[in-house]
Amino acid sequence: MAPTLNPPPRQGEGHRFRWRLQPIALLAAGLGLVALLLPWLEVKSSRIAGGTFQGVWGWGSVWPLGLALLWLLVAITKGRLQGLLLGFSVLAWGLLAGQEAAHFLQGQSESARASLAVGFWLSLLAFYVGFFAAYRQGGLVSLVSLPVALAVLIVLGAFNQLGPIMELASWRDQFVAELWRHLALALTAVILSVVVGLPLGVLATRGAAFAWILPVTGFLQTIPSLALFGLLLPVLATLSQGVRLEVALAVLGVGLLATRLLWAAQGGLALLVALSLGLLALILGGVWLYGLLGPDGLHIALNAPLSESGVRGIGAAPALLALTLYALLPVVLNVYTGLRGVPEAAKDAGRGMGMSPRQLFWRVEFPLALPLILEGLRGAASLTIGITTVAALIGAGGLGFFVLRGVESGANDMVLLGAIPVIGLALVVDTGLRLAGLGLRRRLGIV
Amino acid sequence: MTGRLEQAPSEVAEPGGQFTAIRFENVVKRYTDFEALRGVNLEVSRGQLVTLLGPSGCGKTTLLRTVNRLIEPSQGTVYLNGQDVEKLDQVGLRRGIGYVIQSIGLFPHMTVLENTLVVPRLLGWDRAKRGARAREMLALVGLEPATYASRYPRELSGGQAQRVGLARALCADPPVLLMDEPFGAVDPPTRERLQDEFLRLQGELKKTVLFVTHDLEEAVKISDRICLMNIGQVEQYDTPAELLGRPKTEFVRSFLGPSRTLLRLSRVPLDGLVEPLGVRVPPFSVAQTAMARDAFSSLLAHGGRVVGVRDERGKVVGMVRLESLLQAASEDE
Numbered sequence: 001m002a003p004t005l006n007p008p009p010r011q012g013e014g015h016r017f018r019w020r021l022q023p024i025a026l027l028a029a030g031l032g033l034v035a036l037l038l039p040w041l042e043v044k045s046s047r048i049a050g051g052t053f054q055g056v057w058g059w060g061s062v063w064p065l066g067l068a069l070l071w072l073l074v075a076i077t078k079g080r081l082q083g084l085l086l087g088f089s090v091l092a093w094g095l096l097a098g099q100e101a102a103h104f105l106q107g108q109s110e111s112a113r114a115s116l117a118v119g120f121w122l123s124l125l126a127f128y129v130g131f132f133a134a135y136r137q138g139g140l141v142s143l144v145s146l147p148v149a150l151a152v153l154i155v156l157g158a159f160n161q162l163g164p165i166m167e168l169a170s171w172r173d174q175f176v177a178e179l180w181r182h183l184a185l186a187l188t189a190v191i192l193s194v195v196v197g198l199p200l201g202v203l204a205t206r207g208a209a210f211a212w213i214l215p216v217t218g219f220l221q222t223i224p225s226l227a228l229f230g231l232l233l234p235v236l237a238t239l240s241q242g243v244r245l246e247v248a249l250a251v252l253g254v255g256l257l258a259t260r261l262l263w264a265a266q267g268g269l270a271l272l273v274a275l276s277l278g279l280l281a282l283i284l285g286g287v288w289l290y291g292l293l294g295p296d297g298l299h300i301a302l303n304a305p306l307s308e309s310g311v312r313g314i315g316a317a318p319a320l321l322a323l324t325l326y327a328l329l330p331v332v333l334n335v336y337t338g339l340r341g342v343p344e345a346a347k348d349a350g351r352g353m354g355m356s357p358r359q360l361f362w363r364v365e366f367p368l369a370l371p372l373i374l375e376g377l378r379g380a381a382s383l384t385i386g387i388t389t390v391a392a393l394i395g396a397g398g399l400g401f402f403v404l405r406g407v408e409s410g411a412n413d414m415v416l417l418g419a420i421p422v423i424g425l426a427l428v429v430d431t432g433l434r435l436a437g438l439g440l441r442r443r444l445g446i447v
Numbered sequence: 448m449t450g451r452l453e454q455a456p457s458e459v460a461e462p463g464g465q466f467t468a469i470r471f472e473n474v475v476k477r478y479t480d481f482e483a484l485r486g487v488n489l490e491v492s493r494g495q496l497v498t499l500l501g502p503s504g505c506g507k508t509t510l511l512r513t514v515n516r517l518i519e520p521s522q523g524t525v526y527l528n529g530q531d532v533e534k535l536d537q538v539g540l541r542r543g544i545g546y547v548i549q550s551i552g553l554f555p556h557m558t559v560l561e562n563t564l565v566v567p568r569l570l571g572w573d574r575a576k577r578g579a580r581a582r583e584m585l586a587l588v589g590l591e592p593a594t595y596a597s598r599y600p601r602e603l604s605g606g607q608a609q610r611v612g613l614a615r616a617l618c619a620d621p622p623v624l625l626m627d628e629p630f631g632a633v634d635p636p637t638r639e640r641l642q643d644e645f646l647r648l649q650g651e652l653k654k655t656v657l658f659v660t661h662d663l664e665e666a667v668k669i670s671d672r673i674c675l676m677n678i679g680q681v682e683q684y685d686t687p688a689e690l691l692g693r694p695k696t697e698f699v700r701s702f703l704g705p706s707r708t709l710l711r712l713s714r715v716p717l718d719g720l721v722e723p724l725g726v727r728v729p730p731f732s733v734a735q736t737a738m739a740r741d742a743f744s745s746l747l748a749h750g751g752r753v754v755g756v757r758d759e760r761g762k763v764v765g766m767v768r769l770e771s772l773l774q775a776a777s778e779d780e
C-alpha cells in the first residue's frame with residue numbers, strides 16, 4: 001500500500017541516483033499541475049443531490065498560482081528541501097480547497113454541500129508520489145513536513161466546509177463509536193490470527209502431515225466475505241441458541257483431553273477434533289477479547305445460552321471469525337517462509353553444539369525468522385483494517401457502517417467519511433510496522 | 448557434561464599405552480537407495496589429530512556426524528571413551544564435543560562474543576565466567592576481543608569467521624573436536640595460516656580431533672594419522688609418512704598421485720639430514736625448523752646440490768645435500 005521504504009542511499013552515492021530519481025519528482029509535479037486544471041469540488045444543493053463541478057481558477061484566489069509555483073519547485077529539488085516544499089504544497093492544497101468550498105457555499109442554504117472532485121484527489125496522489133521521491137533522497141526527515149502541514153490545516157479548520165467533514169460534524173458521536181469498533185475488531189482479529197497462525201506456520205514446516213496448512217489458509221482467503229457470512233450465520237445462530245456457556249467450556253476441556261489421548265492412536269481424527277475445538281475456542285476468545293477492547297463491553301453469562309455471552313449469528317462473532325480467517329494467510333505464510341529461510345548451517349551448528357529442539361527454535365530459528373514474521377503481521381494488520389469494513393454488512397459496525405449507509409442513501413460524502421479513515425489507518429499501521437521491522441533487523445544484526 | 452565424558456570408566460588401553468578416544472565398530476549407514484558407510488572400523492587415540500580424507504561423497508561427513516549423533520548409524524557402534532554414544536544423552540553428548548563445520552554456521556543474529564559462548568550458556572555457566580572464557584578463546588584464536596567481540600558475523604572476513612567458529616568449538620573446553628572441512632571456504636594463503644595456527648594450538652591443547660578434508664596436502668601437513676576413505680570404506684589408516692611411503696591399495700596410490708613423494712618430504716624434518724658445514728658455506732639457506740620439502744624447493748629454485756641450514760638467529764650452521772633429500776624421499780619404497 002505505502003511506497004516501498006527502501007533506506008535512503010548513502011551520501012557518496014547520491015549523485016549517481018540523481019538522474020534516475022528525477023523522473024519520480026517530475027511525475028509528482030506533473031500530476032499536481034494537471035490536478036490544477038481539473039475541478040476540485042462538486043457543489044450540490046444537498047448531500048444527495050447532483051451538482052456542478054468547479055475548478056480552482058477564475059474566482060479570485062491566488063492560491064492556484066502559488067501551488068503551481070510550488071509544484072515547479074518540487075520538480076527541480078530533491079531530498080529534504082523537496083520534502084519541505086511538499087509540506088508547503090500540502091498547506092496550499094488544503095487552504096485552497098477550504099477557500100473554494102467557502103466561496104461556493106456562500107449564500108447557499110444550510111443543506112448545500114461541497115463534495116470532493118477529481119482534482120482534489122489527483123493532488124493527493126501527487127503528494128504521495130512526491131513524498132516518495134523526497135524520502136528516497138532525503139530519508140525519513142523529508143516526511144516530517146507532512147504531519148506538520150496536516151496538523152496546521154486541521155487547527156486552521158481548512159477542511160471544515162468540505163463534504164466529508166460536514167458529514168463528520170453531524171455524525172460525530174457515532175463516528176467515534178464506529179472508529180473504536182473498527183479498531184477493536186481489527187486488533188482482535190489480528191491478535192487471534194497471530195495466536196493461531198504462529199503455531200500453524202511452525203507446524204507447516206514440520207513434515208508432510210501438516211502439508212495441508214498452507215493450501216487451506218490460502219483457500220480461506222479466496223472465499224468471498226458474503227458467502228462466508230452466509231455459511232457462518234446458521235451455524236453460529238444454532239450454536240448461540242442451543243448451547244449453554246458451561247456446556248461449551250466443558251466440551252472444550254474434555255475435547256482437549258480426548259485429543260491428546262487420540263493423537264497417538266488416530267492422528268487424523270484427533271486433528272479434526274482439535275480443529276473443531278480450536279474454532280469454538282476462537283469464537284469465544286474472539287468475542288471476549290473484543291468485549292474487552294471495544295466500546296460495547298464484555299459479557300459472560302454462565303448458565304445461559306451462548307447468545308448471552310455475545311456469540312450470535314450476526315454481529316461481532318461472525319465478523320471476527322471471518323476477519324481472523326482472512327488474516328491467517330499472511331501470518332502463516334510468513335512464519336513458514338521465515339523459518340524455511342533460516343540457514344541450514346546455523347541449524348546444523350546449533351544442533352551439533354547440543355541445543356535441544358526447543359532451544360534451537362527459540363534461540364536460533366525464531367529470532368532469525370522474526371523479521372519476516374513481522375512482515376506477515378504487517379500484511380495481516382493492513383489487510384484486516386481494510387476488510388473490517390465488511391463487518392458492517394453483518395451488523396458488527398465499524399467504519400463500514402458509513403460506507404454502507406452512504407451507498408444506500410447515495411451520499412458520497414458519507415461513504416468517504418468511512419473510507420478515508422480506513423485508508424489512513426491502513427497506511428499509518430503499514431508504515432509503522434515497516435519501520436519497526438527495519439529497526440528489528442538492525443537490532444538483530446541482519447540488514 | 449564434559450566431566451561425564453572424561454570420567455568414562457571403561458577406557459581401552461592400546462598396546463602403545465595410549466587410550467582410545469573414539470572407536471568405530473563396523474559402522475554402516477544406509478539410505479533408501481544408497482549405502483554411505485559400508486562397515487567402517489577405526490580407532491582414534493586420545494590427543495591425536497586424525498583426518499578423514501577421501502574424494503567427495505565417500506562418506507567422510509557421514510562418518511564424522513555419527514560421533515555426535517547428528518547421524519545415527521544403521522548398523523554398528525560408535526564408542527566415545529569406551530561408551531556407546533547411543534546410550535548417552537544426545538544433548539549432553541553434543542555439548543561435550545566441539546563441532547566446526549565448513550560453512551561455519553555462525554548465528555547471524557548474535558555477536559562474535561555471543562556466538563562464542565553458546566555452549567557455556569547451554570551448560571549454564573555463570574555470566575562472568577563464560578564471558579571471560581569466551582574472550583580468552585577469541586584471543587587464543589588470534590582475534591583481539593576488544594575489536595571483535597561486539598561485531599556481527601557479517602562484519603567478518605572468511606578467515607575471521609572461521610576463527611570464531613574454532614573459538615566457539617573450544618569455548619567449553621571439550622576433549623574432542625569434530626571438524627568438517629573447517630578451512631575449506633577460505634583462500635589458500637589464509638588457509639595455510641589457519642592451518643599453522645591450528646597446529647600450534649593443537650600442540651598446546653592436545654585435543655582429540657577428527658578432521659574431515661578432501662585436501663591431501665592439508666591432511667599430510669596436520670595429521671597424526673590419516674584415514675583415507677573410498678565409497679564408504681576405509682582404504683588405509685596410517686601415519687602420513689606410512690601412507691605416502693607405502694600405499695596399500697591401487698586406489699590409495701592413485702589418490703595420492705604422482706606428487707606423493709614430494710608430499711612425503713613435507714613431513715620429514717631437516718634434523719636427520721643435516722651435515723656439518725664444509726669449507727664453503729652454501730650461498731642460500733633454509734631455516735633449521737623447516738621440512739625437507741622446503742630445502743628441496745630451495746634447491747629447485749636456485750639450482751645447485753647443497754643448501755645451507757640456518758639457526759633461529761640466521762646463522763648458517765649446517766647443510767643438506769640433494770642426495771640425502773632424494774634418499775629420504777625414496778626410503779622404504
Ligand SMILES: Nc1ncnc2c1ncn2[C@@H]1O[C@H](COP(=O)(O)OP(=O)(O)O)[C@@H](O)[C@H]1O
Nearest residue numbers: 478479481483502503504505506507508509510
Ligand atoms: N540423506 C541422504 N540420503 C541419501 N544419500 C545421502 C544422504 N546424505 C548423504 N548421502 C550420500 O552419502 C554419500 C556420502 O556423503 P558425505 O558423507 O556427505 O560425503 P563426503 O565424503 O563428501 O563428506 C554421498 O554420496 C551422499 O550423496
Ligand SMILES: [Mg+2]
Nearest residue numbers: 507508509659
Ligand atoms: Mg563432506
